[in-house]
Amino acid sequence: MDLDPEFAPSPEHSEDENNDDGKKAPDALKGANGAYAWEDQYRRSWDIVQEDESGSIESIVSGLVESQKKRYMKNITPFQRGIIRTMVLVLDFSNVMMEKDFRPNRVSVMISNAIEFVGEFFDQNPISQLSIVIMRNGVAQLVSEVSGNPHDHIEALKNIRKLEPQGYPSLQNALEMCRGLLLHVASHCTREVLVIFGALFTSDPGNIHKTIQDLVREKITVRVIGLTAQVAVCQELCRMTNYGDLKNSYHVVLYEQHFKELFMDAVTPLAVTKVESQKKDGFTLVKMGFPSRVSDNQPTFCSCHSKAVYGGYICPNCKSKVCVLPTVCPCCDLMLILSTHLARSYHHLFPLKLFQEVPVSEEYSSSHCFGCQTQFPPGVAPSTRREYHTSSRYRCQDCAKDFCIDCDVFIHEVLHNCPGCEADSRKL
Amino acid sequence: MDAIADRAFTESQTNPAHKLVDETPSLLAVVVDINPLEWRKLEKEQSVSLKQVVSSIIVMLNSHLSLNSSNHVALYIANSYSHGAQLIYPRTESSKSTRFLHTPGMYRQFRFIDGSIVDTIEHLLNEQPDTLLQLIGREQGKQHIKGTLAGAMSMALCHINKIQQSDELNALKSRLLVVSISDDSTLPYVSVMNTIFASQKMKISVDVCKLGPSSTFLQQAADATNGVYIYITQPEGLIQYLTTALFIDPMLRPIIVLPTDESIDFRASCFITNKVIDVGYVCSVCLCILSVIPEDEKCPTCHSKFDHNLITKLKRKPKVLPLKKKDKELGDKNGTATPESA
Numbered sequence: 102m103d104l105d106p107e108f109a110p111s112p113e114h115s116e117d118e119n120n121d122d123g124k125k126a127p128d129a130l131k132g133a134n135g136a137y138a139w140e141d142q143y144r145r146s147w148d149i150v151q152e153d154e155s156g157s158i159e160s161i162v163s164g165l166v167e168s169q170k171k172r173y174m175k176n177i178t179p180f181q182r183g184i185i186r187t188m189v190l191v192l193d194f195s196n197v198m199m200e201k202d203f204r205p206n207r208v209s210v211m212i213s214n215a216i217e218f219v220g221e222f223f224d225q226n227p228i229s230q231l232s233i234v235i236m237r238n239g240v241a242q243l244v245s246e247v248s249g250n251p252h253d254h255i256e257a258l259k260n261i262r263k264l265e266p267q268g269y270p271s272l273q274n275a276l277e278m279c280r281g282l283l284l285h286v287a288s289h290c291t292r293e294v295l296v297i298f299g300a301l302f303t304s305d306p307g308n309i310h311k312t313i314q315d316l317v318r319e320k321i322t323v324r325v326i327g328l329t330a331q332v333a334v335c336q337e338l339c340r341m342t343n344y345g346d347l348k349n350s351y352h353v354v355l356y357e358q359h360f361k362e363l364f365m366d367a368v369t370p371l372a373v374t375k376v377e378s379q380k381k382d383g384f385t386l387v388k389m390g391f392p393s394r395v396s397d398n399q400p401t402f403c404s405c406h407s408k409a410v411y412g413g414y415i416c417p418n419c420k421s422k423v424c425v426l427p428t429v430c431p432c433c434d435l436m437l438i439l440s441t442h443l444a445r446s447y448h449h450l451f452p453l454k455l456f457q458e459v460p461v462s463e464e465y466s467s468s469h470c471f472g473c474q475t476q477f478p479p480g481v482a483p484s485t486r487r488e489y490h491t492s493s494r495y496r497c498q499d500c501a502k503d504f505c506i507d508c509d510v511f512i513h514e515v516l517h518n519c520p521g522c523e524a525d526s527r528k529l
Numbered sequence: 530m531d532a533i534a535d536r537a538f539t540e541s542q543t544n545p546a547h548k549l550v551d552e553t554p555s556l557l558a559v560v561v562d563i564n565p566l567e568w569r570k571l572e573k574e575q576s577v578s579l580k581q582v583v584s585s586i587i588v589m590l591n592s593h594l595s596l597n598s599s600n601h602v603a604l605y606i607a608n609s610y611s612h613g614a615q616l617i618y619p620r621t622e623s624s625k626s627t628r629f630l631h632t633p634g635m636y637r638q639f640r641f642i643d644g645s646i647v648d649t650i651e652h653l654l655n656e657q658p659d660t661l662l663q664l665i666g667r668e669q670g671k672q673h674i675k676g677t678l679a680g681a682m683s684m685a686l687c688h689i690n691k692i693q694q695s696d697e698l699n700a701l702k703s704r705l706l707v708v709s710i711s712d713d714s715t716l717p718y719v720s721v722m723n724t725i726f727a728s729q730k731m732k733i734s735v736d737v738c739k740l741g742p743s744s745t746f747l748q749q750a751a752d753a754t755n756g757v758y759i760y761i762t763q764p765e766g767l768i769q770y771l772t773t774a775l776f777i778d779p780m781l782r783p784i785i786v787l788p789t790d791e792s793i794d795f796r797a798s799c800f801i802t803n804k805v806i807d808v809g810y811v812c813s814v815c816l817c818i819l820s821v822i823p824e825d826e827k828c829p830t831c832h833s834k835f836d837h838n839l840i841t842k843l844k845r846k847p848k849v850l851p852l853k854k855k856d857k858e859l860g861d862k863n864g865t866a867t868p869e870s871a
């Protein structure tokens with residue numbers, strides 16, 4: 102995997118090894134030629150490409166393309182996860198966000214990523230809630246209230262595109278606002294804050310360490326995505342609010358695509374940590390209603406917005422009509438959802454096993470991808486084998502069917518079922 | 530600068546009317562449930578045979594192809610006992626045969642599709658009786674078989690995904706039609722739900738043509754993906770349904786009132802008792818749905834221990850408070866007794 106410069110170890114683990122005085126690069130930080138990864142020369146993908154003996158670069162290019170796609174491979178061990186989430190997204194809107202190290206500038210990249218994040222967040226966590234806060238001119242400003250409707254947040258984010266970043270950021274003010282927003286969240290929901298922090302400093306009115314203590318007491322988990330470099334106060338913030346787990350909670354962006362990936366990582370619900378599950382006296386059971394949809398010929402008023410609408414959903418408890426789900430019934434306080442909303446989160450709990458790459462050989466058992474029926478490349482004789490040759494086959498360990506990389510990525514990122522296992526009528 | 534770019538983007542997005550002038554080619558993927566036992570039942574009850582249905586489907590596929598020369602079709606079968614789910618048209622090269630010769634007065638591709646589909650299904654069904662006998666011969670034959678409709682749909686989605694990814698075919702719009710006959714008990718819940726969400730995310734409409742018992746899951750699938758769910762009451766007229774109500778091109782969907790059911794049963798089924806419920810309890814860790822609070826206060830699916838205080842709170846029956854409280858000295862504590870607990 103050393104062919105890809107972006108796989109080089111990131112400088113963000115430095116806090117673990119900083120006892121080394123920094124004179125010699127510790128192993129974990131070494132790039133390809135022994136220096137720190139960031140001292141390495143940037144290797145462009147076209148430098149790596151060499152022609153094979155037939156003068157064709159096709160096989161090598163396809164190998165490279167596949168290695169790019171393999172990035173999704175994550176740790177998929179099943180966890181107990183906090184599925185019902187409440188998150189406050191804190192965006193840095195101080196003047197450092199005008200920097201042009203991302204194109205066209207930091208703030209517009211951040212907003213487009215945030216818009217995508219909101220969509221994905223509600224797609225995967227349909228019964229969760231979100232709120233957005235910005236840090237600008239030394240104060241925290243509420244952009245959108247805590248709500249479960251993605252459109253509100255996306256609209257709000259589109260509106261702040263017109264706003265120009267200004268002044269200093271205040272982490273403390275933002276965190277205090279998050280505390281306020283998360284104060285009334287029910288105990289079965291997670292309380293999370295995701296901070297996008299572009300600056301290297303924070304200008305606070307008071308003692309931020311006290312705010313951190315309060316966050317810990319209120320069981321609020323804070324994750325930070327830094328845009329420039331690690332900042333000590335963010336390190337402390339993440340370490341304290343994540344039971345010492347800094348590695349999964351504080352990241353610094355290395356390149357533009359990485360920024361997006363870090364954002365998307367926050368979509369997956371947090372695992373319930375061991376510390377947490379031992380501390381708790383038990384998990385909660387939530388009473389929920391599964392309303393049925395009705396259609397009327399005349400519009401009637403909904404109880405949530407008092408608007409006249411055609412059709413809607415009837416609360417099974419009090420028979421009042423609501424127009425959007427999921428919601429809390431305005432009359433009887435029962436949480437109303439569709440069973441499909443719940444089912445959407447099931448793949449976090451029953452994750453699909455990763456497929457294994459089939460080793461390169463002369464003969465393969467399969468000629469076509471089981472999913473899309475694309476033809477696989479034929480086997481390669483050992484004499485003509487090159488470093489970047491791949492079998493292009495990824496095998497499900499349960500049904501032993503082979504898939505191409507596109508299907509593999511699609512199956513693990515979107516579909517979450519193995520077509521091979523599902524297509525077999527025998528019970529596995 | 531941003532604002533300008535933004536406007537240009539949203540304008541082209543919000544004005545679909547302009548795009549409709551252009552006839553974009555589309556892919557029609559059909560999944561046919563050929564569960565032999567269910568077809569046998571249906572043949573007896575409603576006098577419709579798989580043969581008739583397959584010929585109606587072939588007519589549909591051919592008419593789809595005749596609409597635009599770059600249209601594509603794909604046909605999958607599901608619930609075949611011996612083979613599970615598989616693609617039967619287009620076949621990969623290895624299984625292509627050349628014996629479908631030109632028939633005078635017939636578009637060659639039609640001849641090819643008809644021949645290959647009929648051949649494959651016939652071949653499969655001839656193999657079925659043996660497998661069926663074996664399965665039924667066993668003590669608990671049903672235990673060894675699971676429905677594969679979700680598998681066929683997953684394969685179709687993989688194929689569509691590949692098309693969406695590819696450069697030359699990405700203009701191709703796709704949709705999925707499911708011709709189902711089995712009931713919901715043959716559908717693995719989590720897998721079906723996963724395919725529904727995947728199609729929703731890919732903006733693929735799932736149309737459902739339902740014969741036999743009605744299906745809540747497929748109804749939800751059609752609803753979530755802006756598809757059509759039609760329960761066929763007169764299977765003799767199937768061809769009519771297939772070529773009208775279920776023949777709406779993806780590009781026409783935004784402007785057509787879909788001929789689908791409006792009221793949908795969204796109730797959930799309890800994980801323990803399998804009863805359909807409208808109010809239930811949900812485990813906050815694994816989101817399983819329970820109709821009763823378990824005795825041991827543990828989640829039956831993920832074994833998480835529930836908070837005892839909360840359980841007692843949930844178990845408490847509703848109380849009816851007296852409308853007006855009398856003098857504190859006179860009213861005793863039993864004044865607020867619940868009618869149920871009496």
Ligand SMILES: [Zn+2]
Nearest residue numbers: 403405406424
């Ligand atoms: Zn409303």
Ligand SMILES: [Zn+2]
Nearest residue numbers: 416419430433
């Ligand atoms: Zn209600």
Ligand SMILES: [Zn+2]
Nearest residue numbers: 470473505508
């Ligand atoms: Zn494939």
Ligand SMILES: [Zn+2]
Nearest residue numbers: 497500519522
């Ligand atoms: Zn498999």
Ligand SMILES: [Zn+2]
Nearest residue numbers: 812815828831
């Ligand atoms: Zn559970």
